[in-house]
Amino acid sequence: xxxxxxxxxxxxxxxxxxxxxxxxxxxxxxxxxxxxxxxxxxxxxxxxxxxxxxxxxxxxxxxxxxxxxxxxxxxxxxxxxxxxxxxxxxxxxxxxxxxxxxxxxxxxxxxxxxxxxxxxxxxxxxxxxxxxxxxxxxxxxxxxxxxxxxxxxxxxxxxxxxxxxxxxxxxxxxxxxxxxxxxxxxxxxxxxxxxxxxxxxxxxxxxxxxxxxxxxxxxxxxxxxxxxxxxxxxxxxxxxxxxxxxxxxxxxxxxxxxxxxxxxxxxxxxxxxxxxxxxxxxxxxxxxxxxxxxxxxxxxxxxxxxxxxxxxxxxxxxxxxxxxxxxxxxxxxxxxxxxxxxxxxxxxxxxxxxxxxxxxxxxxxxxxxxxxxxxxxxxxxxxxxxxxxxxxxxxxxxxxxxxxxxxxxxxxxxxxxxxxxxxxxxxxxxxxxxxxxxxxxxxxxxxxxxxxxxxxxxxxxxxxxxxxxxxxxxxxxxxxxxxxxxxxxxxxxxxxxxxxxxxxxxxxxxxxxxxxxxxxxxxxxxxxxxxxxxxxxxxxxxxxxxxxxxxxxxxxxxxxxxxxxxxxxxxxxxxxxxxxxxxxx
Numbered sequence: 001x002x003x004x005x006x007x008x009x010x011x012x013x014x015x016x017x018x019x020x021x022x023x024x025x026x027x028x029x030x031x032x033x034x035x036x037x038x039x040x041x042x043x044x045x046x047x048x049x050x051x052x053x054x055x056x057x058x059x060x061x062x063x064x065x066x067x068x069x070x071x072x073x074x075x076x077x078x079x080x081x082x083x084x085x086x087x088x089x090x091x092x093x094x095x096x097x098x099x100x101x102x103x104x105x106x107x108x109x110x111x112x113x114x115x116x117x118x119x120x121x122x123x124x125x126x127x128x129x130x131x132x133x134x135x136x137x138x139x140x141x142x143x144x145x146x147x148x149x150x151x152x153x154x155x156x157x158x159x160x161x162x163x164x165x166x167x168x169x170x171x172x173x174x175x176x177x178x179x180x181x182x183x184x185x186x187x188x189x190x191x192x193x194x195x196x197x198x199x200x201x202x203x204x205x206x207x208x209x210x211x212x213x214x215x216x217x218x219x220x221x222x223x224x225x226x227x228x229x230x231x232x233x234x235x236x237x238x239x240x241x242x243x244x245x246x247x248x249x250x251x252x253x254x255x256x257x258x259x260x261x262x263x264x265x266x267x268x269x270x271x272x273x274x275x276x277x278x279x280x281x282x283x284x285x286x287x288x289x290x291x292x293x294x295x296x297x298x299x300x301x302x303x304x305x306x307x308x309x310x311x312x313x314x315x316x317x318x319x320x321x322x323x324x325x326x327x328x329x330x331x332x333x334x335x336x337x338x339x340x341x342x343x344x345x346x347x348x349x350x351x352x353x354x355x356x357x358x359x360x361x362x363x364x365x366x367x368x369x370x371x372x373x374x375x376x377x378x379x380x381x382x383x384x385x386x387x388x389x390x391x392x393x394x395x396x397x398x399x400x401x402x403x404x405x406x407x408x409x410x411x412x413x414x415x416x417x418x419x420x421x422x423x424x425x426x427x428x429x430x431x432x433x434x435x436x437x438x439x440x441x442x443x444x445x446x447x448x449x450x451x452x453x454x455x456x457x458x459x460x461x462x463x464x465x466x467x468x469x470x471x472x473x474x475x476x477x478x479x480x481x482x483x484x485x486x487x488x489x490x491x492x493x494x495x496x497x498x499x500x501x502x503x504x505x506x507x508x509x510x511x512x513x514x515x516x517x518x519x520x521x522x523x524x525x526x527x528x529x530x531x532x533x534x535x536x537x538x539x540x541x542x543x544x545x546x547x548x549x550x551x552x553x554x555x556x557x558x559x560x561x562x563x564x565x566x567x568x569x570x571x572x573x574x575x576x577x578x579x580x581x582x583x584x585x
Contacts, residue, residue: 001416002070008575009582011077014050018081019352019585027352030082034359037208039162043085045118047078053115056093058100059419061112066419068244069306072251073581079255080262080575080583083363084207086255088120090248091158094371095121097241098167098183101422102229107185114164122163124154124186124215125238132376134169134238135177139217141170141184147223148172148184153199155214161198162211164188169234181234185226186217195220206362240425243316245371246324247305253367254298256360257331257338258576261291263357264338265570267345278341279567282556287337289559292566293538294334295576296530298327300514300539303522303578304410304435310417311410313424318384318433319510321377326507328367329374335361381503383494386486387431388506389479395440403437410435411517413525413579435513436475436506442516443468453533460533460558464516467540467553471512474547478502478509508546515539518578527580529565534558 016023018030024046033040055071057063065071071093079086092115099111115121130136139152150170160166165187173180188196199214229237268279268288278284305319312319339346339361346361348354368374381388391399409415443465450461482502486493493499518526519536534554541553554562566576575581 002064002067004070004073005579005581007070008073008077011047011050011052011074012582012584015046015077015081015584017585025081025085027081027356030084031352031355031359034084034208037203039209039211040082040085040088043078043082044088047085047089048118052078052089053092053118056096057112057115058108061109062116063112067417068309068420069303069413072248072302072306075248076251076255076258076575077581077583079252080259083252083256083360083366084209086252087207087210087363087366088159090245090252091123092121094241094245094248095123095159095163095165095167097244097422098123098228098237099185101240102183102233102237107225107228111165111185119164120159120162122157122159122166122215123241124157124160124166124168126156127153128155128214132373135181135235137169137171137181139168139170141168141172141182143172144221147221147226150184150186150217150220150222153214153216155199156202156212157214159211160213160215161201166215167228168215168217169238172231172234178235179232181238182231183228183234183237184222185228186215186220186222187226191220194218206359206365208362236427239317239427240422242371243320243425244309244422246320246377247302247309249367249370250298250302250323250327253328253331253364254295254302256364256367257291257295257298257334259360260335260338260357261288261295261576262570263353264288264291264342265567266353267342269567269570279563284341285563286559287341289538289562289566290542291334291338292576293535293542293562294331296535296578297511297515297539297542298331299577299579300411300518301327301511303413303518304514307410307413307417309422309425310420312406312434313421314426315429315432315434316425317380317427318388318429321380322507322510324371325374325377325381325504326511328364329504330511332364332368335364375500378500378503381506382499384429384431385499385503385506386482388429388433388436389475389482391431392433392436392439392475392509393479395437400437400441403432403434404441406434407438407517408521411514411521413522433510435517436510439468439509439513439516440472442513442520443472445520446516456557457533460537463553464533464537464540467537467544467551468512468516470544470551471509471540471547474505475509478505505547508543512540512543515543522578526578527565527569527574529568530578532561532565534561535565538562 015025018027021028054064141148168184172182197216201213271278305323308319446465538554
C-alpha cells in the first residue's frame with residue numbers, strides 16, 4: 001500500500017515554494033505563462049520528471065497506478081499551483097482510459113510507453129455541432145482493406161495539437177445508436193500530409209495556456225490495430241472512461257478553491273481593520289470557516305467516490321455524476337464568498353498573491369462543463385432516481401446490512417483495495433447507492449456516540465445527529481415528490497425540470513452521507529484537529545442549509561474551533577483536507 005503522505009511530501013519538495021520566483025513552479029511564472037496564453041510545457045516537464053505520469057499507468061504496464069486515489073491526490077498538488085498544467089496532464093490520463101478499459105495488452109503497453117516517455121494524448125470525443133450529445137456525432141470510420149478511413153472534425157479537444165496521438169470516437173454504423181460507434185487511436189507520426197489537420201486553438205476564459213483546439217480528418221487511414229475495444233463498443237468504453245474523468249475534474253475544482261482560501265487567509269490574518277485582523281471579525285471568520293468546511297465536504301465526497309471505482313464499481317455511474325454536479329456547483333459559492341473577504345485585492349493584478357486568486361477563479365469554471373456539464377450529470381442521476389430513493393427509504397434489513405458493510409471500507413483510507421480495474425465499472429447502478437442507504441443507521445450510530453460522550457462533545461454529536469437526521473428525512477420527501485411527479489407526468493417525467501431539481505437535492509444527501517461515514521469509519525486517518533464533533537457539526541450545517549437556509553446547528557464556539565483547525569492547517573502547511581497532506585506555501 002502506498003505511503004501517500006510521504007509521496008505527496010516528496011512531490012511538494014520537488015515543486016518548491018510557489019512564492020519563490022526562482023523555484024521550479026512559482027506563481028509568478030504561472031501567471032506570466034497565463035497572460036501570454038502559452039502552453040505550460042516547462043511545468044508539465046517538471047512534474048513528468050518527478051514521475052507523475054507513472055501514477056496514471058497501470059503497474060502491469062510499467063506504471064504505479066494501483067489505487068486511483070493516489071493519482072487523484074497527487075494531481076491536487078499540481079492543480080493548486082497551476083490548474084492549467086494539471087489539466088494538461090489529466091488530459092493525457094483520461095485519453096489513456098479508453099485504452100486501459102478496452103484495449104488489448106499490446107495497445108495498453110504501447111500507449112503506456114508513450115505517456116511514460118513524455119508523449120501526449122488527446123481524447124477526441126466532442127464535435128462542434130453536437131457537444132454532449134455524442135450519439136449525434138458525425139465523424140465516420142469506413143471499413144477499407146487492412147483498416148479504416150476516418151472523416152470528420154473533433155472540437156474542442158484538449159491537447160489536440162500538442163498530442164502525439166488522438167483517440168477518436170467515430171461512427172462505424174450508418175444506423176448510429178448505442179452500438180454504432182467505435183474508438184480509434186490515431187497516431188500522427190507518419191500520416192500523409194493533409195490527412196490530419198489541426199484546427200485553430202480556441203482562446204479561453206480560464207486555463208488560458210491550455211491547448212484547446214481540434215482535428216480535421218480527411219480519408220485518414222488507420223490500421224485494424226488502431227481499433228480500441230472492438231467495433232461498436234465506443235459508447236460503453238467512453239461512458240466508463242468518463243466516470244474517472246468526472247471525479248478527476250472535480251479534484252481540480254477543489255484545488256482552485258484550496259488556493260483561493262490559502263490566498264485569502266494570507267490576507268485575512270495579516271490585514272488589520274477595526275482594531276484587529278480580518279480573520280477575527282465574526283462575519284469574516286464565519287465566511288472563511290464555511291468555505292473551509294465546504295472544501296472538507298468535497299474532500300469527503302471525492303474520497304468515497306474515488307475509492308468506489310475499486311470497491312464498488314457497480315455504483316460508479318451514480319457517484320461520478322453526483323461528484324461532477326455537486327462539487328463545482330457547491331464550491332462556486334465558496335470561491336465567491338472568499339472574493340468578498342479578500343475585497344478589492346481580488347481585483348488587483350500587480351502581485352502574484354492576488355493574481356493567482358483571479359486565475360483560479362477563472363480556471364475553476366472549467367469544472368462546470370468539462371466532460372459532461374451539469375445537465376448531463378443530473379440526467380444520469382435523474383434516470384436512476386426512482387430506484388435510488390426507493391432503496392434508501394424502504395430500508396429493507398438485508399439491503400441495509402449489505403450497504404453498511406460495503407460503505408465502511410469506502411470511507412476508511414487505511415482499508416486495502418484490489419488493483420484498479422476500470423473495465424469492471426458499470427453504466428447503471430440498478431438503484432444501489434450504499435452510502436445513502438446506510439446513512440439512516442449511521443445517524444443512529446451518531447446518537448449512540450452522543451449518549452456515550454460527555455461535555456461539549458455530547459451536545460455536538462447530538463446536534464450532528466439531529467442535522468443528519470433532518471437531511472435523511474429529506475429522502476422521504478424526495479420519494480413522495482417523485483411519486484407525485486410520475487403520476488402527474490407519466491413518461492414525460494424523465495425530461496421534466498422538476499425531476500432534475502429532485503436529482504440536485506439527492507446529491508446534497510450524498511454529500512452528507514460521505515461526511516458522516518468518514519467521521520464514523522475513517523477517524524484514524526483524519527488529522528487530529530479535525531476529529532472533533534465540532535467539525536462534523538459545521539459540515540452538516542453547511543449541507544442542511546441547502547434544504548433549510550435559515551437553519552443554525554453550529555454556534556460561535558464550534559465556528560471558533562473549526563477556525564482554529566483551519567488556521568493550524570494554514571500555518572503548518574497542510575492541504576485543506578481531512579487528511580494532513582503537506583504543502584509548501
